[in-house]
Amino acid sequence: MTAGKNDLGIIGVVADNVRALRKAAELSQEELAHEAGVDRTYISQVERRQRNVTIVVLAKIAKALNVTPDKLLLVPSSRRKGP
Numbered sequence: 001m002t003a004g005k006n007d008l009g010i011i012g013v014v015a016d017n018v019r020a021l022r023k024a025a026e027l028s029q030e031e032l033a034h035e036a037g038v039d040r041t042y043i044s045q046v047e048r049r050q051r052n053v054t055i056v057v058l059a060k061i062a063k064a065l066n067v068t069p070d071k072l073l074l075v076p077s078s079r080r081k082g083p
Contacts, residue, residue, distance in 0.1 A: 010073065011049050014058070017072045019047045021065045035064035 022032050022043075029047070033040040037060055045051035046061070053061070055069075062069040 011052055013075050014053060014072050015047050015049045016076060017074065018043070018061060018065070020076075021067060021071070022047075025065060027065075032061070032064055036060040 018032075022029070025032075027035070029043045030040045033043045036043070036057070038057060042051060042057075043061075046053055058072055059069050062072055065072075
């Protein structure tokens with residue numbers, strides 16, 4: 001099954017949010033991966049839009065970043081389309 005345009009959009013939203021929140025928390029990819037219980041290369045792939053995370057992993061990453069999982073799914077205001 002191939003990903004549709006909307007699927008790639010949400011992968012990009014998650015990627016951008018993970019990277020921004022990780023940097024705001026001053027964590028390296030390795031530190032975030034350790035806290036989330038995943039491999040560092042997994043975090044790298046998420047941030048580079050090469051990994052479609054499961055709900056379970058999304059929750060683990062969110063917990064490691066001290067946010068709720070929905071925060072990783074929100075389109076940043078800078079990317080939202082105006083009225």
